[in-house]
Amino acid sequence: MEFHEFPSEREENTPKNYEHSPLDIIPNSSNSIMPIDPFLLSFKNITYYVKVGPKSRLPCRGNKIVSPEKNNRKILLDDISGEAREGEIMAILGASGSGKSTLLDALANRIDKNSLKGSVTLNGEALESGFLKVISAYVMQDDLLFPMLTVEETLMFSADFRLPRSLSKEKKKARVQALIDQLGLRNAAKTIIGDEGHRGVSGGERRRVSIGIDIIHDPILLFLDEPTSGLDSTSAYKVVKVLQRIAQSGSIVIMSIHQPSSRILDLLDHLILLSHGQIVYNGSPTNLPCFFDGFGHPFPEKGNPAEVALDFIRELEDTPSEVQKLVEFNQSWQALMNLDNDSNYKPSVALRDAINRSIARGKLVTGVIATTDLNLTPSLVPSFANPFWGVS
Numbered sequence: 001m002e003f004h005e006f007p008s009e010r011e012e013n014t015p016k017n018y019e020h021s022p023l024d025i026i027p028n029s030s031n032s033i034m035p036i037d038p039f040l041l042s043f044k045n046i047t048y049y050v051k052v053g054p055k056s057r058l059p060c061r062g063n064k065i066v067s068p069e070k071n072n073r074k075i076l077l078d079d080i081s082g083e084a085r086e087g088e089i090m091a092i093l094g095a096s097g098s099g100k101s102t103l104l105d106a107l108a109n110r111i112d113k114n115s116l117k118g119s120v121t122l123n124g125e126a127l128e129s130g131f132l133k134v135i136s137a138y139v140m141q142d143d144l145l146f147p148m149l150t151v152e153e154t155l156m157f158s159a160d161f162r163l164p165r166s167l168s169k170e171k172k173k174a175r176v177q178a179l180i181d182q183l184g185l186r187n188a189a190k191t192i193i194g195d196e197g198h199r200g201v202s203g204g205e206r207r208r209v210s211i212g213i214d215i216i217h218d219p220i221l222l223f224l225d226e227p228t229s230g231l232d233s234t235s236a237y238k239v240v241k242v243l244q245r246i247a248q249s250g251s252i253v254i255m256s257i258h259q260p261s262s263r264i265l266d267l268l269d270h271l272i273l274l275s276h277g278q279i280v281y282n283g284s285p286t287n288l289p290c291f292f293d294g295f296g297h298p299f300p301e302k303g304n305p306a307e308v309a310l311d312f313i314r315e316l317e318d319t320p321s322e323v324q325k326l327v328e329f330n331q332s333w334q335a336l337m338n339l340d341n342d343s344n345y346k347p348s349v350a351l352r353d354a355i356n357r358s359i360a361r362g363k364l365v366t367g368v369i370a371t372t373d374l375n376l377t378p379s380l381v382p383s384f385a386n387p388f389w390g391v392s
């Protein structure tokens, strides 16, 4: 297997059409000018397994015989590492059962810490769970919506219910109007959601309303489980286009997706392809053909590279040892790609300050005036009327 010349990760990771440039400079409290670090979510060696009964035992994984000690457990995520950046959409792809939702849950801190190994950090700092919930949102495949409310009323209800009590009605209204534009729902703002008996918004619009409800606070980290499932290709494209806009407003967007169309693939910045809980590709969509060419499986000139890759992985899955070769090839490829990367990433400011700066740029509707003196952990959390994570 040969390696080819790949564009450098740093080059390919430069966000396009960035609304808030990572090199933006804003004054700090002492009026000096400091550069802003873009947010970087890093995950290292994420491993997750569940105990299974004797009938579900896996006799072997790849070309390795499972040790007796491993015999009564099923590994759902196996040593997963990677990075997701502000301004970008990272998509997790793979066949059904490959571990997409499990990885999303692991990154969003929705899996019991005791059964999960590895680390997840934002700008190099571990995330305390209450804090993560304030700065993030998790969008499920479908939310329950009130059929007789209009799009605008639905989002206003979410603003009243979820934004801080200290935020004035005018500011909540302004947030809803900005969100309607961001979601591309201006023409549907006065239309009811609807149900079987009442004609309402389209499926794609409904999905964007669902996303809007969860991002009313303008989160820095956004996780979405299959946001395009069940939508026609145009509606799915519009949803991902909205996600691109959200990313470019200063968020990290991470989503699972089954089979992105070519148009959607063009909107994605970073792909993680999974097979049986292992990473078989981690990089940009544009490098897919080059990567598989290096592995000895040249892509046809035409066709959707994501589809070609997923079909090929599905074929390999008939012979687990072949999947293992691809996993190892990806590891070597990663090592090669990361040669010129700064593996010891050290942000210039603490995470708390980076978040305060993000608030100053208009992110995170907190109900408090953004200053560099914000004490986020104790004061921000209880300021939300009804925290997104519910009562624990």
Ligand SMILES: Nc1ncnc2c1ncn2[C@@H]1O[C@H](COP(=O)(O)OP(=O)(O)OP(=O)(O)O)[C@@H](O)[C@H]1O
Pocket (backbone or CB within 6 Å): 050, 052, 074, 076, 094, 095, 096, 097, 098, 099, 100, 101, 102, 103, 256
């Ligand atoms: N508690 C559990 N015990 C045993 N196996 C589990 C458990 N939870 C998940 N799994 C298995 O883990 C694997 C990964 O599941 P996951 O839902 O992450 O896959 P997915 O790629 O998101 O699939 P889909 O595209 O169908 O939603 C599946 O084989 C699933 O059956």
